[in-house]
Amino acid sequence: MHDSNHSPIVLPNEEATAAFALRLAHAIRPGLVIYLRGDLGAGKTTLVRALLLALGYKGRVKSPTYTLVESYDVRGLHLRHFDLYRFRDADEWEEAGFRDEFDAHNICLVEWPEQAAGLLPEADLSLTFEILQDGREIFLHAYTEAGTKCLNAL
Numbered sequence: 001m002h003d004s005n006h007s008p009i010v011l012p013n014e015e016a017t018a019a020f021a022l023r024l025a026h027a028i029r030p031g032l033v034i035y036l037r038g039d040l041g042a043g044k045t046t047l048v049r050a051l052l053l054a055l056g057y058k059g060r061v062k063s064p065t066y067t068l069v070e071s072y073d074v075r076g077l078h079l080r081h082f083d084l085y086r087f088r089d090a091d092e093w094e095e096a097g098f099r100d101e102f103d104a105h106n107i108c109l110v111e112w113p114e115q116a117a118g119l120l121p122e123a124d125l126s127l128t129f130e131i132l133q134d135g136r137e138i139f140l141h142a143y144t145e146a147g148t149k150c151l152n153a154l
Contacts (some may be wrong), residue, residue, distance in 0.1 A: 008137045008138065008139050009137065009138045009140070010132070010135060010136075010137050011043065011135050011136045011137070011138060012134055012135035013135060014046065014050075016135070017043060017046055017047055017050050017136070018050045018053070018054065020047070020050075020138070021047055021050035021051040021053070021054045022050075022054040023154050024047075024051055024054070024154065025051055025054035025055045026153065027150045027151075027153035027154050028051075028077070028107055028150060029107070029146065029149075029150065030077065030078070030104060030105050030106065030107060031103070031104040031105065031106070031107070031124075031146065032107045032108070032124045032125060032146060032147070032150060033102060033108045033110065033120070033121050033122070033123050033124050033125075034107070034108065034109050034110065034123065034124065034125045034126070034127065035110050035113040035123040035125070035126040035127070036048070036109060036110060036111045036113075036126075036127050036129070037112075037113070037114075037126060037127070037128040037129065038128060038129030038130065038131075039129075039131060040085075041131065042129035042130065042131050042136060043129050043131075043136045044111045044127075044129055045063045045083070045111065047127070047129075047138075048061070048081050048109055048111075049061040051079075051109075052072055052074065052079065055074045055075050055077065055079075056074055056075055057072055057074040059072075063083060064081055064082060064083040064111075065083045065085060065086065066086070068082060068083060068084065068086070068087060068096065068098075069081065069082045069083075069096075069098065069101065077107060078105055078106045078107065079106070079107045079108075079109065080101045080106050080107070080108045080109070081109045081111075082098070082108065082109065082110040082111060083111040083112060084110065084111065084112040084113065084115040084116050085111065085112045085115065086115075087112070087115040087116055088115070090116075090118075090119060093116060093119045098119075099119075102120075102121045110123075122143060122144065123143050123144075123147070124142065124143060124144045124146045124147035124150065125140070125141070125142055125143070125144075125146075125147035125150055125151065126140070126141040126143065127139070127140055128141070140154075
């Protein structure tokens with residue numbers, strides 16, 4: 001694991017989360033795998049929602065807690081938002097065809113990646129959320145050249 005590539009980013013409120021999401025929207029590229037780590041309520045889905053809004057998505061952004069994945073197409077980008085919190089079975093992974101979603105065209109945002117350890121491709125980028133007394137803090141880590149390019153574009 002690489003050390004954090006940037007100083008932690010403090011997000012004191014949803015407006016700060018939206019501002020960070022706007023920066024991320026300009027930096028993401030097709031093919032990226034982004035792990036979103038953190039406790040329940042840490043802001044992972046809130047960030048995905050803000051990212052989609054920053055990209056211009058006009059529809060409803062649902063949490064994929066029960067469906068495991070939600071797909072969004074906006075501005076020529078294909079985003080796949082996975083929430084693997086309830087994921088328990090490797091056979092389910094294969095039967096659902098999730099492996100096919102991780103390709104050079106889709107941007108895959110994965111909450112709770114540890115639930116599918118050994119099945120998921122390596123992350124290009126990891127965002128680790130920590131709950132603070134006032135707001136959130138995100139630690140950014142790049143694991144690949146594509147992840148490093150994304151971080152450098154922020």
